[in-house]
Amino acid sequence: MSEERKLKLIWDFRGPDAEITARHHAVHLKEYRNSHKLQMDITGSEKQSEAHAIAYLVVTEKEMPAVRDALKPHRGQLFQGE
Numbered sequence: 001m002s003e004e005r006k007l008k009l010i011w012d013f014r015g016p017d018a019e020i021t022a023r024h025h026a027v028h029l030k031e032y033r034n035s036h037k038l039q040m041d042i043t044g045s046e047k048q049s050e051a052h053a054i055a056y057l058v059v060t061e062k063e064m065p066a067v068r069d070a071l072k073p074h075r076g077q078l079f080q081g082e
Contacts, residue, residue: 005061006040006081009073013053019045022053029057032071038063042081 013021022045029043042058058079059067068076 006058006079007061007064007076008079009057009059009064009067009071009076011055012074013055014051016051018051018053019047022046022055025055029055029071032067033057036067038067042079 011025026043026045039060040058045055047053
């Protein structure tokens with residue numbers, strides 16, 4: 001039996017406060033993950049450049065449609081990690 005694919009939902013933030021905003025958004029993603037009892041325990045933020053940062057939430061493929069519709073991420077990709 002193959003393991004369900006994991007997807008990284010991504011929110012992009014741009015401008016001089018992008019890193020701070022992404023970090024703050026990641027806090028809310030963690031709260032959402034906890035309140036909706038999602039399977040994966042992976043959220044966070046990453047600085048991409050001086051004017052671009054992301055917040056992300058990793059979900060299972062089965063959870064993705066409901067989370068996508070509720071939270072409207074800017075994009076997504078296969079999660080290449082744990």
